[in-house]
Amino acid sequence: MRRRSLILAAVPAGLVTLAGCGDDSSDSSGKVDSSASPSASAPSAAPAPKIVDGPLPAITAGTKFGEKPTVAKGSGAPSDQLAVKTVIAGGGRTVAEGDYIQAQYLGQIWDTGKVLDNSYDRGAPLLTQLAQGSTMEGWRYALTGKKAGSRVQFAVPPTWGFGKEGNAEAGVKGTDTLVFVFDVQDTFNARSSAEGKKVPQDDAAVPKVGTNTDGKAPSVEIPKADPPKKLVSGYVIEGDGEAVAADDTVLVQYKGVVWDTGKEFDSTYQRSALTSFSLQQVVKGWAQGLTGKKTGSRVVIVIPPDLGYGDRPPAGSGIEKDSTMVFTVDLLAKM
Numbered sequence: 001m002r003r004r005s006l007i008l009a010a011v012p013a014g015l016v017t018l019a020g021c022g023d024d025s026s027d028s029s030g031k032v033d034s035s036a037s038p039s040a041s042a043p044s045a046a047p048a049p050k051i052v053d054g055p056l057p058a059i060t061a062g063t064k065f066g067e068k069p070t071v072a073k074g075s076g077a078p079s080d081q082l083a084v085k086t087v088i089a090g091g092g093r094t095v096a097e098g099d100y101i102q103a104q105y106l107g108q109i110w111d112t113g114k115v116l117d118n119s120y121d122r123g124a125p126l127l128t129q130l131a132q133g134s135t136m137e138g139w140r141y142a143l144t145g146k147k148a149g150s151r152v153q154f155a156v157p158p159t160w161g162f163g164k165e166g167n168a169e170a171g172v173k174g175t176d177t178l179v180f181v182f183d184v185q186d187t188f189n190a191r192s193s194a195e196g197k198k199v200p201q202d203d204a205a206v207p208k209v210g211t212n213t214d215g216k217a218p219s220v221e222i223p224k225a226d227p228p229k230k231l232v233s234g235y236v237i238e239g240d241g242e243a244v245a246a247d248d249t250v251l252v253q254y255k256g257v258v259w260d261t262g263k264e265f266d267s268t269y270q271r272s273a274l275t276s277f278s279l280q281q282v283v284k285g286w287a288q289g290l291t292g293k294k295t296g297s298r299v300v301i302v303i304p305p306d307l308g309y310g311d312r313p314p315a316g317s318g319i320e321k322d323s324t325m326v327f328t329v330d331l332l333a334k335m
Contacts, residue, residue: 005316010291033057046159047083049141049272056083057110057179058072065090066149067105068120069181074110074155078177083155084142093187097144100188100251100274102333110155110177116170125185127251127276127335143182152182186333188251190272191215194330196239207259209236209300209328217255217269218328220262227259229323232302233289239296242334246291249278249335259302259324259327265317274332283308285325295334301327 031159055078061070061156065088095101102125106118119126130140138156146152156178158164166174193213201208205225210218218236244250255267268275279287294300297333303323305311 007173011205022136031134032089045139049138049157049160049253051141052081052083053080053085054083055079056085056155057093057113059087059153059181064088065149065183068104069106069333071106071108071113071153071179071181073113074177074179078110078155078157080157080159082138082141082157082160085153086146086149086150087153087181088149090151090184092148092150092184095130095143095146095148096185096189097140098129098131098189098192099331100127100276101143101184102127102186102188104183104185106179108179109172110179114171116172124335127249127333129276138178139180141182146184148184148186150184152184153180154182155179164276165269165322169305181183186332188274188332190253190268192330192332193238194239194332195296196237196294199235199238201236203234206232206234207300207302209298209327211298213235215253217267220255220257220300220326220328222257222259222262222326224265227303227304228302229304231288231292231302231304233308234300235293235297236300236328237298239294239331241295241297241331243294244290244331244334246279246287248275250295250331251276251335252279252289253330253332256325258319259326263293263318265325267318275333286327289327290329290331293331295331297328297331299331301329303327 002077054182057072060070060072062068081309104119104125106115108115128135131141138160141160142154143152158174160180162172164174166172166176187324193215197210203225208221253268255264255269279290285301285307289301292300305324308325309319311321313321
């Protein structure tokens with residue numbers, strides 16, 4: 001797994017009904033492994049901060065969107081509220097509370113200028129949900145309402161950061177104000193869909209999946225035939241993002257149905273909530289079916305029993321023993 005942020009709280013994972021793989025060695029917790037990264041502060045009991053203009057230290061180099069910034073030390077005393085500045089205004093979708101954002105970022109300590117963490121050097125953007133308890137409160141307040149394509153600089157006092165306890169592992173004292181620069185690349189919510197080119201669905205032996213991109217669940221038409229014995233995975237809509245690796249954590253919309261009956265047994269669309277999970281913690285068919293696929297895509301996956309649940313489906317899932325499962329998956333982003 002890639003090194004996770006020292007500042008990011010663990011992203012809650014969904015796919016609870018998919019978390020138990022078809023063998024005894026699988027992890028059935030349904031949660032992303034967060035052992036490499038301590039959580040951000042607990043949900044703040046403090047009232048919402050006032051958003052003020054400053055003070056904020058100067059960005060002295062790396063001033064373009066997407067460039068790693070160099071930020072000066074803070075001068076004088078920082079505000080006890082949340083100082084926020086849109087350095088570069090983007091024209092993309094507006095970030096709402098509860099959204100997942102994809103962003104490059106850098107964080108450092110006001111007084112010393114010590115850089116705590118940055119995603120630019122890792123070569124992989126951050127993916128986090130701006131929801132209470134999912135990430136730092138200062139991030140949630142500072143980034144909600146901003147647009148994708150924006151560079152946002154802000155200073156987070158302890159009240160909306162790590163609190164009076166600080167974070168020893170990250171090197172943050174309980175009195176430290178933290179300074180962040182975020183390049184917000186994209187934002188995702190329950191209405192997000194794949195974006196790309198439609199791929200012909202010519203194989204009559206493979207379920208046909210709807211190509212709507214309005215955030216609603218696509219249709220799934222099961223062929224009137226026996227299911228395939230081997231895994232099937234193919235594009236319905238092919239995006240132009242990065243290919244997903246076997247150890248990546250991904251953000252998805254999905255719907256699952258049983259081949260024999262066409263009955264839906266699980267769906268993020270019904271819950272109106274996206275799901276983030278590690279490909280190392282789902283059934284083998286999911287991991288194999290999504291590895292190598294590009295973000296931004298819609299993928300149809302047909303999972304035979306030996307790569308799904310076999311004769312041990314989750315209790316109450318509505319999946320019978322030795323069922324073949326069919327999924328439509330919108331692969332929105334990866335961590």
